[in-house]
Amino acid sequence: MLYTIRHYQDTDFEQVLDLFQKNFEFDSFTKELLQEKIYDDPFFDKEIIWVACEENKILGFLMGTYRMEIRGVNYGYVKLMVVDLASRRKGIASAMYALLEEKLRERKVDVMRLGDVPMNYFMPGIDPRYTPALCFAMRSGFNRFTDTANLRVDLNNSAWTDEEKLESLKADDIEVCRAGVEDKAELMDFVAEEWKLWQFELEMAYKSEPVAIHIAKRKGKIKAFAAHSANNIGMPWFGPMGTHPDLRGKGLGKVLLFRCLNDFKKIGYNTAIIPWVGPIDFYAHHAGAVVERVFWRYEKKLH
Missing domain, CATH: 3.40.630.30 (Gcn5-related N-acetyltransferase (GNAT))
Structure with missing residues (x-):
């Protein structure tokens, strides 16, 4: 040929x-x-x-x-x-x-x-x-150096809300809401501290209508976020998500995840994808997520 x-x-x-x-x-x-x-x-x-x-x-x-x-x-x-x-x-x-x-x-x-x-x-x-x-x-x-997985969530299994947890967060002076344009500069600064590479994905999520990012604020300051529709347009793709170390363990991740999954359900999706997952047990426990695909990761050192 x-x-x-x-x-x-x-x-x-x-x-x-x-x-x-x-x-x-x-x-x-x-x-x-x-x-x-x-x-x-x-x-x-x-x-x-x-x-x-x-x-x-x-x-x-x-x-x-x-x-x-x-x-x-x-x-x-x-x-x-x-x-x-x-x-x-x-x-x-x-x-x-x-x-x-x-x-x-x-x-x-x-x-x-x-x-x-x-x-x-x-x-x-x-x-x-x-x-x-x-x-x-x-x-x-190339040499295989690790594996990762995509998870699948059945969106018809839940209403994807936890009012009791939301009330307990309010009692701790934590507000959960959808990110607005007025939050963008602060959110980008917050993400830059630990997850700078995610700024680009959040820019993409800001292009959705409504904005595909949910945030948690304590005393008016952003302390956690979760986004969706930030990658692979037209697919129910969750992430990224992050919480400030000071507030980890308070259930913010679950609440923010649920808000994103609820968005997907309202759009009309039956399933959601949680890609490139580290803590499989977190998503399995809170959302009934199951491993849908496994990926082998390869790299080749040039210098």
Whole structure:
């Protein structure tokens, strides 16, 4: 097979969308979702996005991106990649990846990862059911370093409110409400203290109508938050969420989670997704969440 590799152009979008829709067995892509994944990446750069073509037909697509100085490390990512099923085992993915790695080495990237892109991501790793992706990772010198999971919540199992807890919080001078535009500057400053990378996702959540962020204030100061619809547009995607250390253990996480799940239920979703989860037991206990998907995380050290 003769194919050429060139940089992605905006006019390629419809063909690339068709590739994703036909070749991702366990996921679905809408036009709006793929637009968000490509164009809403905070470091969107066509110089690190490629397509492989046979004449005018696109056979493969690879999107790279990067995040610099995360706890002193410069990370590069394969954010999205797909090769047409009939064109696999021809070296297309490896050829596109070689170009990406070369470019990111020039930009002083220290570590490459697959999928788990902070701020705007589709998957937090590789779903092992995509076995060809695992083989690509191993052939390309990546090492599996941990796992993570997405959880699913059945929204029809609860009314997603806890009035008793809300009353007890009020007695402790804690107010829970939906974030407003007037809260944005303070919320961004609060998040910057421990979770600076989440500021971008909160910016996305602020674009929802109503704002897809709930906050808890003590004596008028923001001390906790939970957001949804901050990533993967059109999907019932929960998070991020955080509580100031001084107020952890008071049940704020549960209350804020419930408010987000109630939003999803009002929109008309039957299930919600809690992605890239650390404390599985918290969500299982309070929301009856179950593990829906597991992801293997891979990285490759360049420097």
